Amino acid sequence: MADTLQFDLVSPERRLASVQATEVQIPGADGDLTAMAGHAPTITTLRPGVLRVVHAGGTDDYIVIGGFADINHGGVSVLAEKALPKGEMTQDVFDAMIAEAREAHNKAKEFWHNEPGPVDDAAKLISDMVAIGGHIGLTPKDN
Incomplete structure (x- = not known):
């Protein structure tokens, strides 16, 4: 080809x-x-x-x-x-990935006091994951 x-x-x-x-x-x-x-x-x-x-x-x-x-x-x-x-991106898989991103964000907030970089990066990951879901027709469950 x-x-x-x-x-x-x-x-x-x-x-x-x-x-x-x-x-x-x-x-x-x-x-x-x-x-x-x-x-x-x-x-x-x-x-x-x-x-x-x-x-x-x-x-x-x-x-x-x-x-x-x-x-x-x-x-x-x-x-x-x-x-x-x-x-293979089912609602259950998507929800598990969102939960993992939220857990990473919470850990970053606990560990990185007064250092927004890692916390912001973790928050951006959540935002990117939600955007992927929107693109493929999945919505994260509310936590």
Whole structure:
């Protein structure tokens, strides 16, 4: 297939994808980007979001939380802290991820007195998770 690049997505738990893609839409920490054949070599950290892969067989969406993407002449490798296919993101899984983010925020508030950086980062994770839910039709349960 012309104008494709190798795409690989792995998380600590498993390899989620290894396909020839025409484009990979990446939720970068400094802004979203689309990698295609011939893209300039780039390394970016990931923000929580939806990573979309377009290939000959269709389009696949993955939920990614943290990690980084390495774009080079050979393709795109994404190493995610957490990742799962969009179809596996059930309300129960989403609620568990939100609860984990809220717990991290509470721990940051306890540990980092008068240092807003880590507390703000933990709060941003909650906000990003809620945004992912909104994007895929899930709403966090109230706590």
